[in-house]
Amino acid sequence: MGFAGNLKTVSLPDVFQLIVSSKKTGMLSISRDEARRDIYFRDGLLVYASSNSREDLFGNLLLKKGRISKAELDEILNTENEGKKIGALLVEKKLFSKEEIFECLKMQIEEIVYALFGWKDGKFELTEGKAPPASVIQTELNPMNMIMEGMRRIDEWEELKKILPPDDAFLEIVPEPAMKSEEMNLSRSEFMVLALIGAGKTLQKIVEESFLDQFLTCKSIANLLNMGLLKIGKHVAVDKTAEVEQKALIELLANVYIGNLIFIFSNLKEKLGAKGERVIYETFEENRMFYPVLNQIFSGRDGQVKLDLFVELYKRLPEEARIWRLVSNFNSLMNDYLIAVQKNLGNKIYRRVLSEIKINIQNTINRNRQIAMKYGLEEEFSRALRDR
Known part of the structure; x- marks a missing residue:
């Protein structure tokens, strides 16, 4: 009944x-x-x-x-x-x-x-x-x-309500916290929330952008406030100058591509040892004709992408074509290395690596939503993984 x-x-x-x-x-x-x-x-x-x-x-x-x-x-x-x-x-x-x-x-x-x-x-x-x-x-x-x-x-x-500011309060990172770095023992959730803090962001905006649920996000913010790592700040207008925008764009591209390539390489090296290093080198050498732009900044021998060279290359490429050329070259490079992972490490590890990369890309986009939307980068990033 x-x-x-x-x-x-x-x-x-x-x-x-x-x-x-x-x-x-x-x-x-x-x-x-x-x-x-x-x-x-x-x-x-x-x-x-x-x-x-x-x-x-x-x-x-x-x-x-x-x-x-x-x-x-x-x-x-x-x-x-x-x-x-x-x-x-x-x-x-x-x-x-x-x-x-x-x-x-x-x-x-x-x-x-x-x-x-x-x-x-x-x-x-x-x-x-x-x-x-x-x-x-x-x-x-x-x-x-x-x-x-x-x-x-x-x-x-x-208890959290006693600590948290109003929803429209602006939060900012304390530049020189009293707590020493060796005394900090942040949880994964606190690290994730800390990465969302930026100029002009309110408590409500941070909760909306967080990948965690509302409770865990607010709990992490309260803990960070208690530790003196966050403070209630004043509204700061986000600098929208071309220089700042280009810097944010470079960081977005670097985080998506360099970060995920490092993740792929670490899996190959960890699982295959010296053979993994050979796979990294041979994959690049066999296919380097498909990503000519990257020949100047990427070394297949040590599996390193030099960030300073990446920034120089970005600035050197023609403005009207730089994003397309970088994205198309990096998409080809990452796709070839994913094929190498599947071939050498098997489907189970390949699926795990692919899943992590998709999560990392989406997290990066969510943190840089305005820039990603302006340049149509979400569609471009997903293009490399769409058929995988």
């Missing part, structure tokens, strides 16, 4: 506990204003959740987490999919394995549910016996574990 009520009088943990204790099967719908979340249970276990919020859509979640590029998502969404879910299409396109999709779906379900613990009011109704759509992938999560994590987040949110 189903039931209904309001979160003002019955808390979400109490609703979950009732479903678990009676091993209910069905759909719990929770709505507030225009927002709606549907949570499905089977014998008291949470098996699926959906939301009508755009930010909770599976594709947007993957995009925000940096697991897929905007170009790849658009291509999937524009595909004639014959009713297939986006997860199935991603597997079909070999952008994700089934295991990766399953883990991402679990993450999506958790984020939908954890967000509900912040709701102080809202109508709920359990429709007993109602199952999830047949086309979705189901999992099994223990609601009691989610209750404990949700309650912990509620308590921690109250």
Whole structure:
């Protein structure tokens, strides 16, 4: 038998506990204003959740987490999919394995549910016996574990509110923090958030750009404020001069290509040793005719791209063609090395390397969205990986 009520009088943990204790099967719908979340249970276990919020859509979640590029998502969404879910299409396109999709779906379900613990009011109704759509992938999560994590987040949110500035406050990095570098022990989340801090960015803007969920982003900001690594600053107009823009563009190109080439080379050297160094050298020598621009700055023998030479080359190339020539040459180079990884290290390592590169590229684009959009670089970057 189903039931209904309001979160003002019955808390979400109490609703979950009732479903678990009676091993209910069905759909719990929770709505507030225009927002709606549907949570499905089977014998008291949470098996699926959906939301009508755009930010909770599976594709947007993957995009925000940096697991897929905007170009790849658009291509999937524009595909004639014959009713297939986006997860199935991603597997079909070999952008994700089934295991990766399953883990991402679990993450999506958790984020939908954890967000509900912040709701102080809202109508709920359990429709007993109602199952999830047949086309979705189901999992099994223990609601009691989610209750404990949700309650912990509620308590921690109250403490975070005492530390965090208003949403429209500008944050900036402290140039000379009192804490010594050897005393700093930053988590991965704190490093990721620190990388988002820039001139003219508010707390709200940083949360929107973060690949982490709102709770973890705000927790990291609070920790960085407490450590004296961040401070509340004044609004600083972003310098949009040509010189600053060109510097940002060079850094974007270098981060995408040089950073990912170093990652590819480290895998070849780590797995193959001296043979890996030969693979790096021979791959470049056999194909160097396809990237003539890079002959001056890249040495296949030691697998190094000299950053200072890269900057010099960028400035030396004709302005009207420099981006196209660099991107086309680097795309060819990276594609050849990915082929070498697949050939010498096998499909499993190749897929992992390719996945990491896609994540790195999307993260870099997200941090430099304005420049990437102005020069159409997201489409150009994805071109090198589209057929892989």
